Amino acid sequence: MIETTLSPALVEMIRSSQQVALIPHERPDADALGATLGLALALTTEGKVARVLVGEFVQPPLRFLPGFAELTLERSAESEAYLVACDLTLVCDTHEPTLLGQWLEPLRRALAKDADAVAVIDHHRPGAELIFSHGWIDPSYSSTCEMMLAALERLGWPLDAPIANNLMAGVMYDTSRFTNANTQPRTLANAATLVGAGADVVDLNGQLFSLGAPDEVRLRGEIFASIQLAFAGRYVWALIQRETLDRLGLDESALSGLTNDLRLIDGVVVAATLFATSPDSTRVSLRSRGGYEIRQIAQQYPGGGGHAVAAGCTIPLPLEQAAADLQARIATLFA
Numbered sequence: 001m002i003e004t005t006l007s008p009a010l011v012e013m014i015r016s017s018q019q020v021a022l023i024p025h026e027r028p029d030a031d032a033l034g035a036t037l038g039l040a041l042a043l044t045t046e047g048k049v050a051r052v053l054v055g056e057f058v059q060p061p062l063r064f065l066p067g068f069a070e071l072t073l074e075r076s077a078e079s080e081a082y083l084v085a086c087d088l089t090l091v092c093d094t095h096e097p098t099l100l101g102q103w104l105e106p107l108r109r110a111l112a113k114d115a116d117a118v119a120v121i122d123h124h125r126p127g128a129e130l131i132f133s134h135g136w137i138d139p140s141y142s143s144t145c146e147m148m149l150a151a152l153e154r155l156g157w158p159l160d161a162p163i164a165n166n167l168m169a170g171v172m173y174d175t176s177r178f179t180n181a182n183t184q185p186r187t188l189a190n191a192a193t194l195v196g197a198g199a200d201v202v203d204l205n206g207q208l209f210s211l212g213a214p215d216e217v218r219l220r221g222e223i224f225a226s227i228q229l230a231f232a233g234r235y236v237w238a239l240i241q242r243e244t245l246d247r248l249g250l251d252e253s254a255l256s257g258l259t260n261d262l263r264l265i266d267g268v269v270v271a272a273t274l275f276a277t278s279p280d281s282t283r284v285s286l287r288s289r290g291g292y293e294i295r296q297i298a299q300q301y302p303g304g305g306g307h308a309v310a311a312g313c314t315i316p317l318p319l320e321q322a323a324a325d326l327q328a329r330i331a332t333l334f335a
């Protein structure tokens with residue numbers, strides 16, 4: 001059963017497992033990766049075998065997370081065989097099939113084989129399609145890492161500094177360093193527990209919120225200089241061509257955090273960055289504040305979803321057309 005609280009049954013599934021596959025969403029962020037690596041380290045300490053199954057793209061800044069080098073597997077014949085041999089598969093920080101990328105297909109096979117050996121732990125609001133029979137989905141948590149801390153506490157498994165750093169990475173990232181509305185008293189209490197267990201907030205801040213290499217800063221300079229505004233300055237957007245990244249020798253990870261920054265422009269309540277992934281496809285990142293719900297805008301497009309104030313989607317149109325199409329839908333927020 002999918003529950004809104006951590007059930008004894010799910011705790012027992014984790015406790016009695018021997019070989020575990022942890023699957024974060026594709027293009028994992030610090031929360032998805034921190035939650036899966038944190039639990040993988042704890043499972044390993046308990047004498048179990050655990051691996052985090054990732055797609056081919058992991059943002060380079062996240063590779064510093066403890067256990068990344070030893071515990072992650074990219075998709076290959078070998079890692080698929082690993083998944084088949086597992087007695088527990090845990091999907092973390094998403095429950096949307098469309099966000100599972102190249103692991104969706106192997107996961108569907110695992111579900112078909114034994115749906116009782118697969119569970120989900122996620123803090124996103126339940127969407128329409130639930131392919132899982134077991135799990136814990138609770139949108140009241142700031143991050144999946146906070147949920148993972150609660151799970152470890154319930155299991156009675158000790159925290160050490162590598163586990164605490166992974167979990168704190170996700171909490172800091174998903175709360176934007178405790179400045180998002182999802183920062184609850186419980187979030188800060190859990191952060192205190194993690195710091196007490198050895199999470200190094202100075203190092204995490206430097207790693208997760210670094211301004212990046214000089215060319216990444218130059219890229220942001222170009223993008224900031226190109227912003228466009230509409231609806232009396234309440235909507236800001238930026239168009240990003242692949243050639244701009246190519247010219248500076250950067251990949252898409254250089255765009256991370258950009259939409260969050262645009263949201264903080266005076267007067268802006270909705271921000272979007274649009275990136276031309278190909279001549280006829282545009283990836284969109286959306287952020288809002290002041291109660292404007294942009295998830296319902298993202299959901300109007302393929303693969304669209306996320307949180308009320310932080311969402312994303314792909315628009316199957318060239319960049320300029322995608323921007324016009326998006327703006328027409330954003331207009332409904334201000335009608």
Ligand SMILES: [Mn+2]
Pocket residue numbers: 031032093123142143144174
């Ligand atoms: Mn998250």
